[in-house]
Structure formats: structure tokens, C-alpha cells
Amino acid sequence: MVLHGSMKMVPTDFCGLLLPVLAVAFLFGSTAANEAMLCNGVKTIHSSPNGHSTGYITSPNHPKPYPAENMQCTFRFEPKVGEQVQLTFSYFNLRESSKVPATQNCDLSDSIKIFIGTTRSNTEHGNQVGEYCGRTHPEIVMAVSRPLTVIFTVRAKDNPTIGAVYMFKAKYTFTKDYGFKTHAHQNHSAGCHFTFDGRRELAPGTQSGNGHFDSPNFGGLYPFATNCLYTFRAYGNQTIRLNFDKFKVEGHHDCRRTEDDFLYIKDGEMSKTDWQNFAVSAEEDPVKRETSTTLFCGLRNPPPFAAQQKVVNVIFKSGQWRTNTGFRGTYHFQGHPGVYWTRSSTTKSTTWSAGLTLLALFMLSIAQTFSSRS
Structure with a gap:
């Protein structure tokens, strides 16, 4: 007795060298x-x-x-x-x-x-x-x-x-990269934490650097229950400017409802309290209760941001209920960082070059040497 593809039990007898072909067809057929x-x-x-x-x-x-x-x-x-x-x-x-x-x-x-x-x-x-x-x-x-x-x-x-x-x-x-393709440094111990170094971002032969940063899985839907931190560091006389080209983050009005996702821009270093808040969920984040801070959500792009400090932290948090396509932001470093290195746009390799500060220190050292000998 064998089991046919029709799922019915049909009595069938086999003897001698006759193979149960139908049974094999059921197991391996399509x-x-x-x-x-x-x-x-x-x-x-x-x-x-x-x-x-x-x-x-x-x-x-x-x-x-x-x-x-x-x-x-x-x-x-x-x-x-x-x-x-x-x-x-x-x-x-x-x-x-x-x-x-x-x-x-x-x-x-x-x-x-x-x-x-x-x-x-x-x-x-x-x-x-x-x-x-x-x-x-x-x-x-x-x-x-x-x-x-x-x-x-x-x-x-x-x-x-x-x-x-x-x-x-x-x-x-x-x-483990949250779908974020970038040369920014990822702090894997903190998960979704990417650092953009103003010295590395300079285009060869210039004093400016540009790039973009995205919500996780940009091009699709951002994931539930995710906290991301984007840190931008300037050096020397560099400045930092941010713009947002695309923005669809779930939330309404002031983004302070429990279920709202949000983006928050902090001009300056992260304090101990900031780091503690970063670790909690979007629903429980105390920043939603601080009316002095500006949160961004919904469909309107945040306005252009010009940093007053040498460090800017952008925090993005999603809750556990809703999702959308997220955001794409652009950053711009402008100015001379002092001792710096640049990234070649053709070879993608890192090229080290001395800045004006290093040259000045070197010349001063030579002058002091000759002065002491005389």
C-alpha cells in the first residue's frame, strides 16, 4: 500500500523487481x-x-x-x-x-x-x-x-x-550595520552609534567635506524599537551644518505623545544624563517631558541646523508600534581642522597630510635650535 499525491490510501501490490514508482514520485516529485x-x-x-x-x-x-x-x-x-x-x-x-x-x-x-x-x-x-x-x-x-x-x-x-x-x-x-553604508566609525558596543570625524571628511585639496546620514534601513521602513546616535566632530576652525532632504517619522504635533517616534538635535557633548536617556525606549524618554527641547517628527523637514559647538549629536528613536520611511540628512564640515588627514575620492584610501599648525610648530622648533646655538 502506498500514498498517492492525491492524499488517498490506495491498495497497491508490488512483487519481484517491480519498483513502487508512484511512491517515489510522491516523495520527490513536484x-x-x-x-x-x-x-x-x-x-x-x-x-x-x-x-x-x-x-x-x-x-x-x-x-x-x-x-x-x-x-x-x-x-x-x-x-x-x-x-x-x-x-x-x-x-x-x-x-x-x-x-x-x-x-x-x-x-x-x-x-x-x-x-x-x-x-x-x-x-x-x-x-x-x-x-x-x-x-x-x-x-x-x-x-x-x-x-x-x-x-x-x-x-x-x-x-x-x-x-x-x-x-x-x-x-x-x-x-550589524543597520543598513547604513558609510565610512563613519560605528561604535558596535553602543549598537546604532556612528561618528563622523571632520578631519576624515575633507575632500582632497579642500577645506570642506560633505556626506549624508540616514535612518536605519533607509530606502525601506525603519525598524521598531531602535535608538540611533549620529555624532559629528569638528576640529580647528571647522564648523558643522546639517540639512534634511527627506523626512517621514511617525508622530504628531510636538512629538511628545508616548507612541511618537522622534529626532532630536543636541548642540554639544552628550552628558551622563543624555547617555542614560539614550538607553531608554522612545516611549519612556524623559526628553519628551522637557518643553525647552525641540523634537522633530511627522512629514515636515527639520530646518537647517548650524552648530555653535564643535560637537553635534543627532538622536533618532522609534517606538514599538509604527514605522515609516525615515529620514536622509546631509552634513557639511567647513574650515581648516589643523593637523588633519583627507580621504581620496578615487582610491578610497586614507592619505595623511600635514596641516599648517604642524608646519608652524616645526619651523618654530628649528628657530629655537639655531637660537640656542648662537
């Missing part, structure tokens, strides 16, 4: 029932031992269309503490219901739901980032030290489109 059975369940994915790994998740039967069988596939990514997992969909086209189009809602269509675990989750999988169906391409998402769950549900069978390729493919990446 029938719709087999694909559905293999899909149901939970697949847990971890990073490699060194903390960096990349791979793909796909719909069953990929690169062919997935079968029109009731099924639910669950992929659960579990980054370690201090790690992030980023998920990017490269292809997305799911079967829609003819009764309720996917443009209205996903109730009757095949769909993907994405969840990120938080300490205040409202479902067993975490807080829902979104539900996607039809050709509505999911945003790039990221989870920080928390599980990220993708649930693929097949339920629509009444609206097959001839020639349509129903499937999805997504790339996952475990990383």
Missing part, C-alpha cells in the same frame, strides 16, 4: 499536493556563526507558479542580540480574488503578512508591519535583535490569469 504539504509549517532561519549571512526565501515551486492549494508557509528569522535582519523582495505577484480585488483588501486573495516581534506585541508573531497581495510590492523591512516573521497564505482559486507567473522571491541579509 505535484501540487506535495508542494502544499512541504510548505505548511514554520521554517526558522538564523545567521551564520560569524553573524553575516545572506539567502533567499521563495514561494513553493519557484521559479514556476506556486500551486493553487490551500496552504500557509511561515518563515521566521531570528537575529542574535546586536544583529539585524533585512528582507528585500525582488519579485512579487500573488493570485487575486475576483470577488474582492487586491486593490481593496487582501481578505480573499493570496497574501503575505510581515510581523516584527516587540516587547509589546499585539499578536503571537509580533506587531504587524503590513499585509501585501496582488502586485503590491512589500517595502524593505528590518528587525533589530528581534524575530521577523513572514506568513504566506494561499486562499484564492477563482481567478486564474492565463500566462501570469504567480510567485515571490525575497533576499534576507543578517548584518
Whole structure:
């Protein structure tokens, strides 16, 4: 007796050298029932031992269309503490219901739901980032030290489109850089803390340097429950100016509601109290109760910022409930830093060059030597 792909028990006898071909086909073939059975369940994915790994998740039967069988596939990514997992969909086209189009809602269509675990989750999988169906391409998402769950549900069978390729493919990446590609120094012990050194930022042969800094996972949705610190340090007679080109941070009015995400600019060094506040969550941060400080959230760009001090700290905090596309800021160092080094724009290597201060000290030393001999 063997089990056929139709999931029915059919008595079949074998003798001599006759192989049970149908049984082998069920175990290793690609029938719709087999694909559905293999899909149901939970697949847990971890990073490699060194903390960096990349791979793909796909719909069953990929690169062919997935079968029109009731099924639910669950992929659960579990980054370690201090790690992030980023998920990017490269292809997305799911079967829609003819009764309720996917443009209205996903109730009757095949769909993907994405969840990120938080300490205040409202479902067993975490807080829902979104539900996607039809050709509505999911945003790039990221989870920080928390599980990220993708649930693929097949339920629509009444609206097959001839020639349509129903499937999805997504790339996952475990990383520790918060999706922030920069030459700024990252303080890994503090997590999302990046320092921009005015001496390193100078363009070759100039006294100015420019660049950009982003919310984590910029180009997608910033992660839940994340604190980021961007420190800018000027030297000599350098000045620091900041501008914001794009800004979509969840929050309303003065950004002081418990659930509001926010950005805060501090002109000067971080005090002990500042560091203590940086460690707490966005919901509990005492800075929201200090009416003398200006917080930024919503859809309006913060105004241009000209620092009065040699150090500027930009703090970004997200809560556990909502997300958006975040921000992109630009920084500008202007002036001579004294003894400095510059970064070559062609070779990306670091070139050391003496500043005017070092030259002056050297000439003074020579003059003193000759003076003492005379």
C-alpha cells in the first residue's frame, strides 16, 4: 500500500523487481499536493556563526507558479542580540480574488503578512508591519535583535490569469550595520552609534567635506524599537551644518505623545544624563517631558541646523508600534581642522597630510635650535 499525491490510501501490490514508482514520485516529485504539504509549517532561519549571512526565501515551486492549494508557509528569522535582519523582495505577484480585488483588501486573495516581534506585541508573531497581495510590492523591512516573521497564505482559486507567473522571491541579509553604508566609525558596543570625524571628511585639496546620514534601513521602513546616535566632530576652525532632504517619522504635533517616534538635535557633548536617556525606549524618554527641547517628527523637514559647538549629536528613536520611511540628512564640515588627514575620492584610501599648525610648530622648533646655538 502506498500514498498517492492525491492524499488517498490506495491498495497497491508490488512483487519481484517491480519498483513502487508512484511512491517515489510522491516523495520527490513536484505535484501540487506535495508542494502544499512541504510548505505548511514554520521554517526558522538564523545567521551564520560569524553573524553575516545572506539567502533567499521563495514561494513553493519557484521559479514556476506556486500551486493553487490551500496552504500557509511561515518563515521566521531570528537575529542574535546586536544583529539585524533585512528582507528585500525582488519579485512579487500573488493570485487575486475576483470577488474582492487586491486593490481593496487582501481578505480573499493570496497574501503575505510581515510581523516584527516587540516587547509589546499585539499578536503571537509580533506587531504587524503590513499585509501585501496582488502586485503590491512589500517595502524593505528590518528587525533589530528581534524575530521577523513572514506568513504566506494561499486562499484564492477563482481567478486564474492565463500566462501570469504567480510567485515571490525575497533576499534576507543578517548584518550589524543597520543598513547604513558609510565610512563613519560605528561604535558596535553602543549598537546604532556612528561618528563622523571632520578631519576624515575633507575632500582632497579642500577645506570642506560633505556626506549624508540616514535612518536605519533607509530606502525601506525603519525598524521598531531602535535608538540611533549620529555624532559629528569638528576640529580647528571647522564648523558643522546639517540639512534634511527627506523626512517621514511617525508622530504628531510636538512629538511628545508616548507612541511618537522622534529626532532630536543636541548642540554639544552628550552628558551622563543624555547617555542614560539614550538607553531608554522612545516611549519612556524623559526628553519628551522637557518643553525647552525641540523634537522633530511627522512629514515636515527639520530646518537647517548650524552648530555653535564643535560637537553635534543627532538622536533618532522609534517606538514599538509604527514605522515609516525615515529620514536622509546631509552634513557639511567647513574650515581648516589643523593637523588633519583627507580621504581620496578615487582610491578610497586614507592619505595623511600635514596641516599648517604642524608646519608652524616645526619651523618654530628649528628657530629655537639655531637660537640656542648662537
